[in-house]
Amino acid sequence: MIERVVVLLAVLAVSAVLGLWWQRRQGAVRTRHHHNPADDDGFDWLAHGVNLGAHRTFVQFSSAVCSPCRQTARVLTELASARPDVTHRELDVDDHHELVRDFGVLRTPTVLVLDATGHELARMSGAVDRAHALQALAAAPNAGDPQATEHTTTRSH
Amino acid sequence: MAYNTSPDEKATPPGIDARGPRVGAGITALLLAVVILLGQSTAALVLLAVVAASFAVGAVLGTERTWQSWVYRVAVRPRLGPATEREDPRPPRFAQSVGLVITGAGVALGVAGVAVAVPITAAIALVAAVLNAAFGLCLGCEMYLLLKRLAPEHRQGR
Known part of the structure; x- marks a missing residue:
């Protein structure tokens, strides 16, 4: 019996650690570290139904089985309607397999933060609150600069 | 403007009280x-089968129709205020x-004589239930896209 209690406590401890780790990562703004089609100029976002904002665009990948997607959409929609130079577009992952694959989207919601030319500056995954969204809007244009990544790669060769 | 951003115009069903499924997950947990405390006994197998059957009801009819949801409505909701989040x-x-796939596998293996599968699958389901009840994390939902991307029909891409 004692060992069953120990197993139960271990399972609960694992759950707590997983939960806290997950909670901390929710909506955290990450600058990009892998290549994607939008690194090249003139990636056709409009073909995917995304109208680029004059300053920033939030492209949110959502699915039907995702509660935090609704909350994230509310936050971003509110922000976009308050700022004319920011747009928000929600895409269902089931309708955009190509984008999901090319941009390495692994969970929903994932929000790409694009600059005026459609380059990815940063991304957030998990439920996004207002503070994270504002932080993402302030993301420095150079933080995710593909050039910077390329220099590092060239040097290491 | 606000309506421009809705996800590709799929009909969204009316919302349910978000606290219901979480309380239900707590009861399931x-x-x-x-089940884990009962080890590899027959009692453990029977109780796991009860949990699996509850998951089956929730999967087919929706969480609102499970007995856990009934307990929530009768015993918990009257003590709380009206739903703030749907x-x-x-x-x-x-x-x-x-949950049904995990616990169902445990029951099937248990019936087939693999008794150790009962506490193992119960432990996996327990992690998911605790994460749901305590943190509001839906593990299955988090893995939805990952599972879809691993599914062979999407491997070639479209």
Whole structure:
């Protein structure tokens, strides 16, 4: 019996650690570290139904089985309607397999933060609150600069 | 403007009280904890089968129709205020089917004589239930896209 209690406590401890780790990562703004089609100029976002904002665009990948997607959409929609130079577009992952694959989207919601030319500056995954969204809007244009990544790669060769 | 951003115009069903599925997950977690304490006995197998059957009801009819939801409505909700947050019923329903697959596998293996599968699958389901009840994390929902991307029909891409 004692060992069953120990197993139960271990399972609960694992759950707590997983939960806290997950909670901390929710909506955290990450600058990009892998290549994607939008690194090249003139990636056709409009073909995917995304109208680029004059300053920033939030492209949110959502699915039907995702509660935090609704909350994230509310936050971003509110922000976009308050700022004319920011747009928000929600895409269902089931309708955009190509984008999901090319941009390495692994969970929903994932929000790409694009600059005026459609380059990815940063991304957030998990439920996004207002503070994270504002932080993402302030993301420095150079933080995710593909050039910077390329220099590092060239040097290491 | 606000309506421009809705996801590709898919009909969204009316929301349910978001606290219901979480309380239900808490009740399920309690049962799964008892399954682990019962070890590899027949009692453990029977209780796991009860949990699996509850998941089946939730997966087919929705979380609102499970007995856990009934307990929530009768015993818990009257003590709480009205729902402040409503949620789409589809994510918790999907989570129920993930729970059904895990606990159903445990029951099937247990019946087939692999008794050790009972506490193992109960432990996996317990992690998911605790994460749901305590943190509001829907593990199955988090893995939905990952599972879809691993599915062979999407490998070639479109």
